[in-house]
Amino acid sequence: MTGVEQDRYEFRDGFPEADAVGRAWADVDFQRAVTAYRFWYPTVSLEGILNGNREVGLTDGKAIGIVAAGPRQVGFTLNSDTPYGSAALDLRDGPMVVELPAGAYIGLLDDHHQRWITDMGIPGPDGGKGGTYVVTPPGYDRDVELDAHVVHSGSFTVLLALRSLPLQGDQDAALAALRAVRVYRLGAHEQTLDFVDTTELDMDNTCLRWEDGLEFWRVLHRVLSDEPLVAEFTPMYGLLADLGIERGGDFAPDRDTAALLERAARAGRDQMLVSAFAxxxxxxxxxxxxxxxxxxxxxxxxxxxxxxxxxxxxxxxxxxxxxxxxxxxxxxxxxxxxxxxxxxxxxxxxxxxxxxxxxxxxxxxxxxxxxxxxxxxxxxxxxxxxxxxxxxxxxxxxxxxxxxxxxxxxxxxxxxxxxxxxxxxxxxxxxxxxxxxxxxxxxxxxxxxxxxxxxxxxxx
The missing domain is CATH 2.60.120.600 (Domain of unknown function DUF1214, C-terminal domain)
Structure with missing residues (x-):
């Protein structure tokens, strides 16, 4: 029997044979799970970044980690060229403000699905001359009475990522420049986020521990349940619902579904690596x-x-x-x-x-x-x-x-x-x-x- 013939499902008088039904549905579930895995990977990866910060005491909406990164910081293609600053901004209690001084900064805001919100610093609208940014939460419709670049997030948790260029090779000055950034809740400008230097800490800001197993889906379910629905992702929520993963519901797959999800996570991860390296x-x-x-x-x-x-x-x-x-x-x-x-x-x-x-x-x-x-x-x-x-x-x-x-x-x-x-x-x-x-x-x-x-x- 050829490979093409093996992929076919047997029908009689226009109806599927009994053994074809089970095989077809198993194939459908697996294909949908692999597709869902590949699409939602950025969401789980972003949660891996935030999870790594939380593990060393950087609470969402309370602290900014700054680091001159090296091999001890596990992060997807992090580099040692420029010091980093990162924080999870929690918008559930209202907009957050980022005050960026003039200087050699490169920064951005991404939502919980790693969707771009805005650039800041040299590539942003302030062009390196300094500026104030206000990021508002989903559903926010009030005026912002502040001379600022106002941007909107589609999620309540937002990643603030900053880099400071070490001009003339002065890394200490670049780290000090990161400390000059001010981040606070709109209307509470005196309560700025604290800076914590994590350069000497072992950290894992990846989803490596989750990416090839059932925990990937558990983390994804939790994030999607905590965040608003993204309208343009609607078909992909449908894929998850077909697999028993629904926003707001319980994540309790039976043994067969759990095994399928684990197999799909391994296959999806491996297929993405093939795309990256081959x-x-x-x-x-x-x-x-x-x-x-x-x-x-x-x-x-x-x-x-x-x-x-x-x-x-x-x-x-x-x-x-x-x-x-x-x-x-x-x-x-x-x-x-x-x-x-x-x-x-x-x-x-x-x-x-x-x-x-x-x-x-x-x-x-x-x-x-x-x-x-x-x-x-x-x-x-x-x-x-x-x-x-x-x-x-x-x-x-x-x-x-x-x-x-x-x-x-x-x-x-x-x-x-x-x-x-x-x-x-x-x-x-x-x-x-x-x-x-x-x-x-x-x-x-x-x-x-x-x-x-x-x-x-x-x-x-």
Whole structure:
């Protein structure tokens, strides 16, 4: 029997045979569960970010965590280029205000489904000159009597994400700049959120612990029950209802349904990882003669919208390996924002292996008006690789700052450091696949026209 014949359901006189009925419904339930998993993954991933903050004492609506991130902070493609600030804003008691001073800030607000609300700082409407932002909750219809950028959230819980650029390589000054931001409830400007430095804390701001099992669905059910319905997601709520997951109801799957949901979570996660690391779209390729890929596939768009609707593949590819989204993160514009490229294979087309040694040649000068970096991530955790070196990044403002910038730069990756390459080496771990993000901040024309491009990874 061929594969096509195995996929068919037997009918007699136009009606399904008894064994076809059970098989068809089992297939339907599984397909719907996998589709639902892939669509709702950003929601559960956002809850993973907030859960990690709560585990170290950062209460929603009470505190902001600031961090100079490193390998001890597990987070999907977090980097060490700029210190971060993050907080969960709770809008259930009314709007929240963010006062941003003038300075080198990059920030945004995303709702509980990682839908973009607004950019702030350099890519936002204040343009880095400072400004006040008021984010209002669902259903809020009163006037805001404040000279501010007023934005509306579709959820009661909102993620505030800030970055402060470490100009001239001064990370302490960048952390201090984050502390200058003021966040408070509208009408209670004296009760600002507290800042907590989590740089030295082990944290897990991911959904890794949930993503391949029944807990994924339990977390999703809880979030959806706590938040208003998103009208444009209505068909996807219907998929969940067919699986017994309804907003406001109890999550109590029977044994067979629980097993199906667990199987669908594993399949959905694995399919999304295939999309991230073994994509088939031609538009993912950055340079035709290189293995580098664009990380974001929908330009200048925070919600993965196209003229035809949601670009679901681009959305899934992004959120399985990264967090938060905004137009500025995907903007391919000279001098604007940043560019991200993914490196996951060597020059021979093989996935990068933590037990091998590789070199990577970077032509100089790199077309970065501000700075550039390369960061190594563990393929399984999509977080900075954890190795004895305790570093996962080479940055133009830090590790590479004293090296010549007028000659090609050879970087090294592998379990041990080649002689004399201490400033240009990142450690990988045997038995762990890895990938990199190459980032350019303030990209110049050569980053777009092909006159500059990095080499491929080559086995040493």
């Amino acid at each position: 994509g088939r779209r031609a538009d993912r390729i950055a340079w035709a003669d290189r293995g580098w890929e664009w990380v974001g596939l929908v330009e200048d768009n925070g919600d993965f919208r196209t003229e035809s609707g949601f670009d679901l593949d681009a959305r899934e590819r992004w959120f399985i390996q990264a967090i938060i989204a905004s137009p500025a993160m995907f903007r391919r514009q000279v001098g604007g924002g940043s560019l991200y490229w993914l490196g996951v294979r060597d020059g021979a087309g093989d996935f990068l292996d933590g037990g091998n040694h590789y070199t990577l040649d970077i032509p100089q000068p790199v077309p970065a008006k501000l700075f550039w970096s390369i960061t190594v991530y563990d393929a399984a955790t999509r977080s900075q690789v954890r190795a004895e070196q305790n570093s996962a990044a080479l940055r133009s403002l830090f590790e590479l700052r004293d090296l010549p910038t007028d000659e090609p730069l050879r970087l090294h990756f592998g379990p041990t450091c080649p002689p004399g390459a201490e400033q240009r080496w990142l450690q990988t771990v045997p038995g762990h696949g890895w990938f990199v993000y190459l980032r350019i901040y303030g990209p110049e024309q050569a980053a777009f026209d092909g006159s500059w491009k990095p080499g491929d990874f080559e086995r040493a």
